[in-house]
Amino acid sequence: MRIGIITINSAYNYGCVLQAYALQEYLVKCGHKVDLLNYRPDVIDKVYTLYREKIKFKTPVLQNTYDKLRRMKQQHERRATYEKAEKFEKFIKKTLHTGMAFKSFDEIKENYDPRDYDLLITGSDQVWNSDITKGLKPAYFLDFDKVKTEPGFVRRISYAPSIGVDFLRDSEADFMKKYLENYDMISVREQSAAELLSGLTDKPIKVVSDPTFLLEREDYESLVERSGFTTPEAYNKKFKGPYILVHVIGKDRDVVRIAGALSRRLGLPVIQNRRDKTFDNELGSFASAGPEEFIGLVRGAKYVVTNSFHATVFALLYHRNFITVPHKKYPERMVNLLGSLGVEGHLKSKLGELVGIHEDEEFIAASKNEKDEMILEKIDSMSEDELFKPIDFDEVDARWAKLREDSQGYLKDALSKVKV
Incomplete structure (x- = not known):
């Protein structure tokens, strides 16, 4: 069976490319030929653009000279960022089953005939989150209108797209209602999304x-091994011994405060994904790491502190104790994930919550400086097991296996209904 997937696959974001890889590889393991329709709209790719013009010159010679010199300066100053971009592009082009890149859905429709596929899938990630895609996009709803009424029209399903919000604007609800009609089967990643769409x-x-x-x-x-990654120390010779891996998306002060306090209390160094030094006891940064190296560094950590959904997923997969700070704007998927695996107690919004005094009347009434002193005093009195509460990974694995079986069952059901 030939299957086409459309998802967000070009962002230099570990979770983005690894979720695309996972769906692709599962279907390949099931014996199918899989293509990723390489949709790279500017709204996604421009977020990761490394070079932007700052000055425009009237003559091409001056413009080209200026651009060349400025790129050279940026490559020197932001070496890790450029290395990361190269690794991601290699992963996207070599590991993911992508072909020619398309900037618009019209370009995809001109170059792909959906009837070449037995099944089309809207993949996961936040493809139905209008804040991320800057408006809902027909591309992510597989709107191949030109062949919709012809005989043998290809079946379409969604697999675990995320909406990321708990309400829809009227215009978004109208859009969803129209384009959900395209699908033969619908699945989403969060219960809140299912509740939102059920009325549409x-x-x-x-x-x-x-x-x-x-x-x-x-x-x-096997993915990590194929990349040549061996140990954290091989990635960076300073990455020796036990460490706390900190992966922070955006500027989340709470992740930094929690990780810094834990590092100080436990005497463990940090490796983190930002280019600039952030922690007092820091071995270095993994800002240049590609997707395979990211997995290997999570695997090598003693603890993980993050506000990333997928860093949390891989910490659990590799049995690494962790603290997850919920995303300020889109917390639902983290809440759902940890609740489904029975480890919701590892979701901490603030340092005061980590040490368990955030609801004390005295703490609430205290000034900022007093709160900081109370937190430091409390954290110094806590043991390692009190800070990182032990996890029953046998129970986590059992729940994970049930979720995997259930999700694979949805795909197997969808595949069984395709007439080849």
């Missing part, structure tokens, strides 16, 4: 797990 279609809506759940740990191990 008569079709049943299944809640399934993120694609990264579809694969086993061994599948990711």
Whole structure:
């Protein structure tokens, strides 16, 4: 069977490319030929553009000279960022089954005939989050209108797209209602998304797990090994001994405060994903790491502190104790993930919550400086097991296996209904 997937696959974001890889590889393991329709709209790719013109010159010679010199300066100053971009592009072009890149859905429709596929899938990630895509896009709803009424029209399903919000504007609801009609089967990643969409279609809506759940740990191990990654120390000779891996998306002060306090209390150094030094006890940065190296560095950590959904997923997959700070704007998927695996107690919004005094009347009434002193005093009295509460990973694995089986079942059901 030939399957086409459309998802966000070009962002230099670990979770983005690894969820695309996971869905692709699961279907390949099932014996199918899989293509990723390489949709790279500016709204996604421009976020990761390394060079932007700052000055425009009237003559091409001056413009080209200026651009060349400025690029050279940026490459020197932002070496890690450029190295990361090169590794991501290699992953996107070599590991993901992508072909020619398309900037618009019209370009895809001109170059792909959906009837070349037996099944089309809207993949996961936040493809239905209008804040991320700057407006809902027909591309992510597989709107191949030109062949919709012809015989043998290809079946279409969604697998675990995320909406990322708990309400829809009227215009978004109208858009969704129209384009959900394109699908033969619908699934989403969060229960809140299923509840939002249930009033917009008569079709049943299944809640399934993120694609990264579809694969086993061994599948990711083979990916890391194929990349040549061996140990954290091989990536950076300073990455010796136990460490806390800190992966922070955006400027989240709470992640930094929690990780810094834990590092100080436990005497463990930090490695982190920002280019600039952030922590007092820091071994270095993994700002240049590609997707495979990211997995290997999570695997090598003693603890993980993050506000990233997928860093949390891989910490759990590799049995690494962790603290996750919920995303300030889109917390639902983290809440759902940790609740489904029975480890919701590892979701901490603030340092005061980590040490368990955030609801004390005395703490609430205290000034900022007094609160900081109370937190430091409390954290110094806590043991390692009190800070990182032990996790029953046998229970986590059992729940994970059930979620994997359930999600694989949805895909197997969809595949069984395709007439080849």
